[in-house]
Amino acid sequence: MSAGRVASIDIGTNSTNLLVCDSDGSTLQRIVTITRLGAGVDRTKRLDDDAIARTLSCLREYRSVLDELAVDRVRVTATSATRDASNGVAFLEAVEIATSSVPELLSGIDEARLAHLGAVTSLTVPPGFHLVIDIGGGSTELILGELVAGRPTVVAARSIDAGAVRLTERHFTADPPRPEELTNAIGDTYDLVDDVIREIPDVVRATHFVGTAGTIVTAAAVEMGQRVFDPAALHGFDLERAAVEDVFRTLATEPLADRVHNPGLPRDRADVIVGGLCVLVALMRRLDAPVITVSAHNLMDGVCAELLGAP
Structure with missing residues (x-):
């Protein structure tokens, strides 16, 4: 019954979000969690340790949701805050451990393309x-x-x-x-x-x-x-x-x-x-x-x- 279920995890500057869809595209679960990963990044160009901890804790919870819903494929993406941070690569390595998925650091253009596809749905x-x-x-x-x-x-x-x-x-x-x-x-x-x-x-x-x-x-x-x-x-x-x-x-x-x-x-x-x-x-x-x-x-x-x- 769960074959074909897909999920998206979006690690943003202000929130970390999860969407799980069934094989027909219907929404099974949508969660928005304010993790404020990008707190201070504009000034320091680094991800704050507390912000990283909040985000990784959230991602581990999302991993449990994916397991409970028997999701077949998941795509984990990170955006602006991680792009701008000098320790972004190290953070993504921790994300891979927390989610059991290799995360993608989206370029601004890829982020825009996917936002367009989603928004006009x-x-x-x-x-x-x-x-x-x-x-x-x-x-x-x-x-x-x-x-x-x-x-x-x-x-x-x-x-x-x-x-x-x-x-x-x-x-x-x-x-x-x-x-x-x-x-x-x-x-x-x-x-x-x-x-x-x-x-x-x-x-x-x-x-x-x-x-x-x-x-x-x-x-x-x-x-x-x-x-x-x-x-x-x-x-x-x-x-x-x-x-x-x-x-x-x-x-x-x-x-x-x-x-x-x-x-x-x-x-x-x-x-x-x-x-x-x-x-x-x-x-x-x-x-x-x-x-x-x-x-x-x-x-x-x-x-x-x-x-x-x-x-």
Whole structure:
């Protein structure tokens, strides 16, 4: 019965995530654990010992889940924090022991491609250029796509060094952040997006925007006032720029002690959500995006789709 089950483990800057799918692509288990592997990496260029310990403990728990579900194939991937860290190779050796699988250190481009494949799953993408935005803890992937023979296809992709954890650590010292700190975080993102536009001019021709991963999903959950996380209600939700600006203004002006009480905002994301929203606000302003469609599917869905034979 379990033959053909596949799984993806994604070791990110802010969270370590598990997705298990049956052979027909249906979800058997999805777990998100905030491990904050990338804490301090922007400053030290090293993975912190405590962060490594938290992440390896989580991975050992995930290995037990894989054994319980008799998963046939698993792909373990690591992204921004591990790419940036001088001790990333040693960490990956420990990951192999914890998971009994050889991990892959994804390039920014591979991360973007898999995020695109996952994000557009079960969403209707209209003709013309579309842009998938995947805001992570350490980086943001921007993937320009279009329909080719009716199938969403990647045209170009770039990874920028702006994410929820990175901008929080780089810019915010006050609680709540001072206006000039917010301005600087948004300005940093503007500069990075302008670099992408110079390299890929067609980015400004995108007429449809899809957002995936924690920051965007959380922004939608806060806008909807979700008291119980409901990914099915979030998937396909159209988040207008005015709503994003409202959520940003609310959360950015509240001290952390108040911010954590907003419905839809997980407590373990509350300290970095404003950094992530700075990225989202900057992108929607700079690209003149009136609305972004939320995808509750992400890089892990892309990995599992490939394991199950997606072209």
